[in-house]
Amino acid sequence: AQTVTQSQPEMSVQEAETVTLSCTYDTSESNYYLFWYKQPPSRQMILVIRQEAYKQQNATENRFSVNFQKAAKSFSLKISDSQLGDTAMYFCAFMKPVRLTAGGTSYGKLTFGQGTILTVHP
């Protein structure tokens, strides 16, 4: 079974600064996907960024970027120019495709880490 570990229960950062959230995972699979989701106080789950394991290039989305180290099974999220609206719980998640009993392949479940509470201070 896959496991995802976020070792930082809480982080804080000043507005406009940069912060990095850590995530490690354990898998024997070669084909998988990694995600960062944020969950603000509204508790809506919002996709931040996605990384395909077969891609060597790190994904970026505006102020958000990842450092994907496949051999080390590490997937950290860097938030640049932090904004007050970035205050949220951040979850790292792992997903691998699954074989269907009727044949074919489907996308599988998300396995989440424990989450990191990020607070951005003015």
Next chain:
Amino acid sequence: AAGVIQSPRHLIKEKRETATLKCYPIPRHDTVYWYQQGPGQDPQFLISFYEKMQSDKGSIPDRFSAQQFSDYHSELNMSSLELGDSALYFCASSLSFKAGRGPTQYFGPGTRLTVL
């Protein structure tokens, strides 16, 4: 853009009652996932469906059942409710693997279930 719709948004039930949660995926999404999130916890996978068939199963109690209908909406039926079932229940949807558009799951706003 259209998002995942869940109803009801809030539900209060007594112990041993039943509850039905509904999920309407993003148009053209044919894969639906259900997650349960307890207070201060990460979401835990319950079950998923692709083309109306169960595609994966997680830690879903035997008291719970779910299905996906021909219009791709899904329902999670929960019976003999227990206090420990109080949680936020998320539905997420994605395009299928064969669509080749990537595996991103988009989450609905959740149904907050309180069992008294």
